[in-house]
Amino acid sequence: MRRFALTAALILPLLCSCAANRVRDIRLESADIVSLSPSGMRSLDAVLSLKIYNPAPEINASDISGSIMLDEKKIMTFTADPFTLPGRTTAECELCIHGTLVGSINPLSLLGVLDLRNPDNVRLRRLTSDIRLDCAIKGGGRHKLEFKNLDPIDFLHGRQSPIQETNFNSEDEH
Numbered sequence: 001m002r003r004f005a006l007t008a009a010l011i012l013p014l015l016c017s018c019a020a021n022r023v024r025d026i027r028l029e030s031a032d033i034v035s036l037s038p039s040g041m042r043s044l045d046a047v048l049s050l051k052i053y054n055p056a057p058e059i060n061a062s063d064i065s066g067s068i069m070l071d072e073k074k075i076m077t078f079t080a081d082p083f084t085l086p087g088r089t090t091a092e093c094e095l096c097i098h099g100t101l102v103g104s105i106n107p108l109s110l111l112g113v114l115d116l117r118n119p120d121n122v123r124l125r126r127l128t129s130d131i132r133l134d135c136a137i138k139g140g141g142r143h144k145l146e147f148k149n150l151d152p153i154d155f156l157h158g159r160q161s162p163i164q165e166t167n168f169n170s171e172d173e174h
Helices: 002-023 152-156
Strands: 027-038 043-054 059-070 073-080 083-085 089-101 127-137 141-150 169-173
Touching: 083 089, 127 152
Parallel strands: none
Antiparallel strands: 027 043, 043 089, 059 073, 059 083, 059 127, 073 089, 127 141, 141 169
């Protein structure tokens, strides 16, 4: 029995780290804005359609929040509804986001910035985003992930997969 416990104690962290390493291989293949609608004077709701390659086991993402900065000044905070990413496949999922403007930002002044379909939009290049979320990997524990300074144009056009970037921070909670 003692030998089994010792073997399990050595193998379990290895298995959990393997699942975490596969998380790094997740790729955003495409992203599109399905809808964008105001929700009052200072907030909006959006639905994003994401096509994601996930070589890891099933992942449940929750506690999703973040902020959007314009010229390094926070202009919006957001939360997103929890979602499940099927394991070992390429899947499409919809992500519902709820955003609120921060401070004295004028919503009308952002209209020119939010031309997301134009990759040459110079004003959009001034935007960055930070995202935090909790991930529960089926059979692999929980991870808190944080992504800093994401470029929205590269992200929405599938040229940047935040998990593969060097700004990957994970706190294991096995």
